Amino acid sequence: MKQALIFIITTIAQLYLLVLLLRFWLPFVGADFRNPIAQGIFRLTSPVVNPLRRVIPPIGRADTAIVIIAFAIQYLAILVVSLIYGDTLTIMQIATTSLLDLVLLTLRLFTFGIFILVILSWIAPGTYNPATAFIAMFVEPVLRPFRKIIPPMGGLDLSPMAAIIALMALSILIGDYRSIPI
Secondary structure (H helix, E strand, O other): OHHHHHHHHHHHHHHHHHHHHHHHHOOOOOOOOOOHHHHHHHHHHHHHHHHHHHHOOOEOOEOHHHHHHHHHHHHHHHHHHHHHHOOOOOHHHHHHHHHHHHHHHHHHHHHHHHHHHHHHHHHOOOOOOHHHHHHHHHHHHHHHHHHHHOOOEOOEOOHHHHHHHHHHHHHHHHHOOOOOOO
Protein backbone atom coordinates (compact mmCIF):
# COMPACT_ATOMS: atom_id res chain seq x y z
CA MET A 1 0.00 0.00 0.00
CA LYS A 2 2.85 2.39 0.84
CA GLN A 3 4.55 1.84 -2.49
CA ALA A 4 1.37 2.54 -4.46
CA LEU A 5 0.72 5.73 -2.49
CA ILE A 6 4.31 6.91 -2.96
CA PHE A 7 4.08 6.14 -6.68
CA ILE A 8 0.90 8.21 -7.02
CA ILE A 9 2.33 11.15 -5.06
CA THR A 10 5.63 11.26 -6.92
CA THR A 11 4.03 10.76 -10.33
CA ILE A 12 1.49 13.56 -9.90
CA ALA A 13 4.16 15.88 -8.47
CA GLN A 14 6.64 15.16 -11.25
CA LEU A 15 4.06 15.56 -14.02
CA TYR A 16 3.06 18.99 -12.75
CA LEU A 17 6.70 19.89 -12.16
CA LEU A 18 7.45 19.01 -15.78
CA VAL A 19 4.77 21.43 -16.93
CA LEU A 20 6.08 24.12 -14.57
CA LEU A 21 9.65 23.60 -15.77
CA LEU A 22 8.50 23.80 -19.38
CA ARG A 23 6.86 27.13 -18.59
CA PHE A 24 10.01 28.34 -16.85
CA TRP A 25 12.23 27.52 -19.84
CA LEU A 26 9.93 28.86 -22.58
CA PRO A 27 11.22 32.47 -22.47
CA PHE A 28 14.83 31.26 -22.48
CA VAL A 29 14.43 29.06 -25.56
CA GLY A 30 12.63 31.72 -27.60
CA ALA A 31 9.26 30.01 -27.56
CA ASP A 32 6.51 30.75 -30.04
CA PHE A 33 3.70 31.56 -27.62
CA ARG A 34 1.15 31.14 -30.40
CA ASN A 35 1.90 27.40 -30.44
CA PRO A 36 -1.06 25.46 -28.97
CA ILE A 37 1.28 23.41 -26.76
CA ALA A 38 2.78 26.56 -25.23
CA GLN A 39 -0.70 27.99 -24.72
CA GLY A 40 -1.77 24.78 -22.98
CA ILE A 41 1.23 24.97 -20.67
CA PHE A 42 0.29 28.52 -19.72
CA ARG A 43 -3.33 27.52 -19.09
CA LEU A 44 -2.29 24.64 -16.84
CA THR A 45 0.12 26.68 -14.75
CA SER A 46 -1.45 30.14 -14.64
CA PRO A 47 -3.87 29.43 -11.75
CA VAL A 48 -0.90 28.65 -9.52
CA VAL A 49 1.73 31.00 -10.95
CA ASN A 50 -0.20 34.23 -11.54
CA PRO A 51 -1.27 34.88 -7.92
CA LEU A 52 2.30 34.43 -6.67
CA ARG A 53 3.69 36.52 -9.52
CA ARG A 54 1.76 39.50 -8.16
CA VAL A 55 3.82 39.26 -4.97
CA ILE A 56 7.16 38.03 -6.35
CA PRO A 57 8.31 39.78 -9.54
CA PRO A 58 10.42 38.01 -12.17
CA ILE A 59 14.14 38.65 -12.37
CA GLY A 60 14.82 39.36 -16.03
CA ARG A 61 13.43 36.47 -18.05
CA ALA A 62 13.57 34.16 -15.01
CA ASP A 63 10.13 33.77 -13.50
CA THR A 64 10.91 33.48 -9.79
CA ALA A 65 7.31 32.57 -8.97
CA ILE A 66 7.65 29.38 -11.01
CA VAL A 67 10.93 28.52 -9.29
CA ILE A 68 9.39 28.98 -5.85
CA ILE A 69 6.28 26.96 -6.70
CA ALA A 70 8.34 24.15 -8.28
CA PHE A 71 10.65 24.07 -5.27
CA ALA A 72 7.68 24.01 -2.86
CA ILE A 73 5.99 21.15 -4.74
CA GLN A 74 9.18 19.11 -4.86
CA TYR A 75 9.89 19.86 -1.19
CA LEU A 76 6.38 18.78 -0.15
CA ALA A 77 6.57 15.62 -2.25
CA ILE A 78 9.85 14.59 -0.62
CA LEU A 79 8.50 15.50 2.83
CA VAL A 80 5.32 13.43 2.35
CA VAL A 81 7.26 10.45 0.99
CA SER A 82 9.70 10.61 3.91
CA LEU A 83 6.79 10.76 6.38
CA ILE A 84 5.20 7.72 4.72
CA TYR A 85 8.49 5.85 5.08
CA GLY A 86 8.85 7.08 8.65
CA ASP A 87 12.17 8.80 7.99
CA THR A 88 13.21 11.89 9.90
CA LEU A 89 15.01 14.29 7.61
CA THR A 90 16.40 17.73 8.25
CA ILE A 91 15.10 20.81 6.47
CA MET A 92 18.43 21.21 4.68
CA GLN A 93 18.46 17.60 3.47
CA ILE A 94 15.01 18.01 1.95
CA ALA A 95 15.82 21.46 0.52
CA THR A 96 19.08 20.31 -1.07
CA THR A 97 17.48 17.19 -2.51
CA SER A 98 14.55 19.25 -3.81
CA LEU A 99 16.85 21.64 -5.61
CA LEU A 100 18.94 18.84 -7.10
CA ASP A 101 15.81 16.94 -8.14
CA LEU A 102 14.54 20.00 -10.01
CA VAL A 103 17.86 20.27 -11.85
CA LEU A 104 17.76 16.56 -12.64
CA LEU A 105 14.17 16.82 -13.85
CA THR A 106 15.18 19.70 -16.12
CA LEU A 107 18.03 17.66 -17.57
CA ARG A 108 15.66 14.73 -18.14
CA LEU A 109 13.20 17.06 -19.80
CA PHE A 110 15.79 18.18 -22.34
CA THR A 111 17.10 14.63 -22.79
CA PHE A 112 13.67 13.19 -23.52
CA GLY A 113 12.84 16.15 -25.75
CA ILE A 114 15.92 15.48 -27.88
CA PHE A 115 15.17 11.75 -27.94
CA ILE A 116 11.56 12.37 -29.06
CA LEU A 117 12.72 14.84 -31.72
CA VAL A 118 15.14 12.25 -33.13
CA ILE A 119 12.42 9.59 -33.27
CA LEU A 120 10.00 12.03 -34.92
CA SER A 121 12.64 12.89 -37.52
CA TRP A 122 12.76 9.20 -38.46
CA ILE A 123 9.01 8.66 -38.50
CA ALA A 124 7.82 11.80 -40.27
CA PRO A 125 10.72 13.86 -41.58
CA GLY A 126 9.87 17.29 -42.92
CA THR A 127 6.24 17.34 -41.79
CA TYR A 128 4.74 20.07 -39.64
CA ASN A 129 2.97 19.39 -36.40
CA PRO A 130 2.56 21.86 -33.49
CA ALA A 131 3.98 19.31 -31.05
CA THR A 132 7.01 18.64 -33.25
CA ALA A 133 7.57 22.37 -33.73
CA PHE A 134 7.32 22.91 -29.96
CA ILE A 135 9.81 20.15 -29.15
CA ALA A 136 12.24 21.34 -31.84
CA MET A 137 12.02 24.92 -30.55
CA PHE A 138 12.49 23.73 -26.97
CA VAL A 139 15.60 21.61 -27.50
CA GLU A 140 17.30 23.70 -30.21
CA PRO A 141 19.27 25.89 -27.72
CA VAL A 142 20.72 22.71 -26.19
CA LEU A 143 21.54 21.19 -29.58
CA ARG A 144 23.03 24.35 -31.11
CA PRO A 145 26.45 24.17 -29.34
CA PHE A 146 26.78 20.50 -30.27
CA ARG A 147 25.90 21.23 -33.90
CA LYS A 148 28.71 23.77 -34.02
CA ILE A 149 31.18 21.13 -32.83
CA ILE A 150 29.78 18.14 -34.74
CA PRO A 151 28.59 19.10 -38.23
CA PRO A 152 26.21 16.78 -40.11
CA MET A 153 28.02 13.99 -41.92
CA GLY A 154 26.38 12.88 -45.16
CA GLY A 155 22.94 13.96 -44.01
CA LEU A 156 23.37 12.27 -40.63
CA ASP A 157 23.24 14.60 -37.63
CA LEU A 158 25.11 13.10 -34.67
CA SER A 159 24.79 16.19 -32.47
CA PRO A 160 21.62 14.91 -30.71
CA MET A 161 23.49 11.78 -29.64
CA ALA A 162 26.35 13.88 -28.25
CA ALA A 163 23.88 16.16 -26.46
CA ILE A 164 22.06 13.20 -24.90
CA ILE A 165 25.35 11.69 -23.72
CA ALA A 166 26.42 15.01 -22.18
CA LEU A 167 23.04 15.56 -20.49
CA MET A 168 23.01 12.02 -19.07
CA ALA A 169 26.59 12.35 -17.80
CA LEU A 170 25.66 15.64 -16.14
CA SER A 171 22.60 13.95 -14.59
CA ILE A 172 24.78 11.20 -13.16
CA LEU A 173 27.24 13.74 -11.79
CA ILE A 174 24.50 15.83 -10.13
CA GLY A 175 22.67 12.72 -8.91
CA ASP A 176 25.73 11.72 -6.91
CA TYR A 177 25.22 14.82 -4.72
CA ARG A 178 21.70 13.92 -3.64
CA SER A 179 21.63 13.37 0.11
CA ILE A 180 18.34 11.47 0.32
CA PRO A 181 17.95 8.13 -1.49
CA ILE A 182 14.21 8.65 -2.17
